């Protein structure tokens with residue numbers, strides 16, 4: 056039977072995949088837009104005035120949209136030669152320590168992201184020429200970081216409840 | 223030292239303005255008997271171009287350059303302003319300008335400290351020789367902000383954003399036909415082969431101020447405050463002739479290396495170009511500064527007309 | 529705290545965290561933060577982090593990263609990558625053709641892909657089972673494929689050269705072009721290694737290979753796209769038609785069209801390629817951010833500045849400095865993967881190389897070769913594990929490692945070639961000007 060924790064993790068993983076899909080969509084948009092910019096420059100002799108600044112700004116949300124997804128896919132580079140040799144209980148404890156640090160780092164960057172969104176909103180800071188508001192790019196970045204942190208906390212809770220032999 | 227002041231700048235170590243900061247740090251050390259140490263962080267290592275206010279308010283740096291920022295509305299529209307300026311009294315004029323925006327700066331917790339006047343070198347560069355800067359014929363020109371964008375549009379061109387690191391390649395690949403930038407930057411990016419035609423128009427008063435975090439400034443003793451302020455002023459005087467020589471040398475090098483030309487425009491043309499945009503920009507200035515402050519700033523510019 | 533206490537403390541804490549299996553992006557952040565809090569209040573450290581996050585990612589040049597990753601994934605998920613190997617191996621009848629074909633396919637794939645791991649995965653996934661089935665020695669098969677994958681980072685496009693250019697502020701286009709000739713020399717040297725191997729251990733290469741020839745259309749549908757995409761990237765950058773980012777976008781779009789058109793790509797494959805790209809971006813996103821924060825903390829304590837001053841005070845000759853730096857990278861490369869290493873060490877090392885009078889484009893190529901060695905050396909060698917993983921238990925990790933040794937020797941020889949004849953890297957970029 057599924058526990059409440061398992062259900063919460065399942066829901067979280069769905070949003071993690073959707074976030075990554077959103078990031079992927081942005082990459083496709085950037086690819087098409089930049090190619091179109093090159094086309095108009097040479098074929099129509101009319102460079103696209105927006106493309107460079109706009110696509111560079113769009114990179115910011117992409118940078119964090121896949122963070123939680125990479126954790127779900129176990130894609131982070133890490134060194135496990137020492138931990139592989141530990142007894143089960145040791146592995147579990149180190150696992151708990153590592154996930155706690157990851158959640159802590161995630162929360163710290165989330166807080167930085169939230170503050171940055173707020174202060175960019177209040178100061179009205181914008182991009183150089185298009186004058187697109189900065190907070191609009193900070194906000195999705197902050198959301199990705201928050202989703203990652205919550206996901207890490209849930210995984211931590213599950214790990215704590217998992218018997219050492221099964222880690 | 224009892225106090226460490228972190229000074230953040232976008233200039234790199236080969237820039238004469240870096241020597242200016244080294245000079246400043248030495249003066250501060252001498253004048254305070256070593257109780258205040260200035261550490262210089264060149265090449266934007268502490269924060270990016272538009273983040274001076276954030277870095278100062280957040281305590282990441284103690285002295286930073288301030289770009290056009292919405293939180294300093296009057297500074298934003300007057301630190302780069304279309305006007306003909308006589309640079310003989312530059313240091314005094316810059317000091318008077320700093321006083322005018324002192325209240326606005328204090329509102330966001332900053333103190334104007336060091337003037338970095340670039341009226342002398344903010345210029346225009348093109349891929350092909352250009353007959354009339356006032357008739358850009360649809361050319362794509364790199365802009366650095368709202369005023370320059372407005373000028374380019376008024377003269378029939380199209381302002382384009384190009385990230386600093388991409389300027390060279392964009393110029394080379396014809397993404398832009400022209401650029402507006404300082405000679406020093408132009409030169410350090412070796413743009414002379416791709417944008418060899420300079421129009422030496424002198425259309426701006428330009429002053430990128432270095433401001434200090436106000437509570438950090440207030441935490442200094444009165445003697446230390448006086449020492450830091452005096453060191454800044456003396457450095458401005460020390461730097462002015464050196465900076466101008468350095469820029470002239472660079473323009474010379476640029477023209478020689480690129481096989482291009484630096485063209486000066488006639489005084490009439492200069493005034494015509496300025497007049498074509500000043501009126502519109504003044505509306506922005508009135509709105510941003512309020513009538514009193516706007517009039518004081520404009521009066522200061524008028525007093526220093528050639 | 530003194531700069532050396534901070535430098536050693538940061539590095540020590542980082543190694544400890546990496547050692548207990550904490551993913552490297554998090555280890556970088558977790559090592560930096562305590563030192564940041566030593567000199568900044570918590571509130572200020574939040575502002576520092578904001579400035580660094582924004583500063584890193586609002587960068588048009590970095591935009592090339594997801595685009596090049598996407599391009600490589602598309603080729604890997606379509607038939608183009610696997611077929612390339614089949615063609616090179618079956619198209620030529622000579623002893624050892626499966627091994628030479630592997631090198632050729634890795635080089636061809638390297639001309640369109642920027643990551644050595646994707647290179648080993650894509651070509652290795654097809655070539656390894658095939659070579660083992662044909663009776664090639666396990667060490668030779670796994671060694672040639674693990675090493676072949678590294679051609680992806682020396683031949684443009686290359687993520688390592690891209691990151692190097694960003695950290696050291698050198699022209700990405702020049703760096704890419706500088707990698708071409710050394711990359712081709714390396715291809716030749718890898719072939720020579722296989723040849724010598726065949727002479728010393730004739731049993732490792734079967735006398736005859738029975739393989740079906742490909743149809744003409746299939747050949748065209750395989751070699752055509754790779755050649756076209758590689759050509760678009762190289763010519764666009766070389767001829768000054770497009771920036772590396774633009775070349776990446778146009779080449780990626782072209783890859784989408786070709787992969788769907790002639791590469792047998794279906795919607796599922798496209799979706800997988802897009803999500804795989806986000807998986808890579810997921811850790812690169814935090815890795816670059818945390819790496820920059822790490823560099824910021826070092827800078828705030830003036831560690832790179834003081835370290836350079838300290839090092840220069842010994843007044844060592846440039847080649848002694850170079851030797852120390854290269855040994856440092858080969859040693860560190862045993863334990864770290866290249867992208868992390870780039871962001872952890874390069875901000876401190878490159879000013880030293882510049883001060884010693886080395887050309888930074890040239891050093892970029894030399895640096896990249898040490899990074900190729902890094903992915904082939906145990907205990908942490910990504911390509912070793914990729915190839916062992918593909919073999920599904922047929923090859924042990926020890927066999928992969930032994931198999932790589934001659935190819936590592938070839939990489940070391942290439943470094944010597946570059947030191948003796950710097951023009952190997954610098955001639956082509958010079959011609960661009």
Ligand code: NA
Nearest residue numbers: 638680683685
């Ligand atoms: Na490549």
Ligand code: NA
Nearest residue numbers: 861862902908
């Ligand atoms: Na290694």
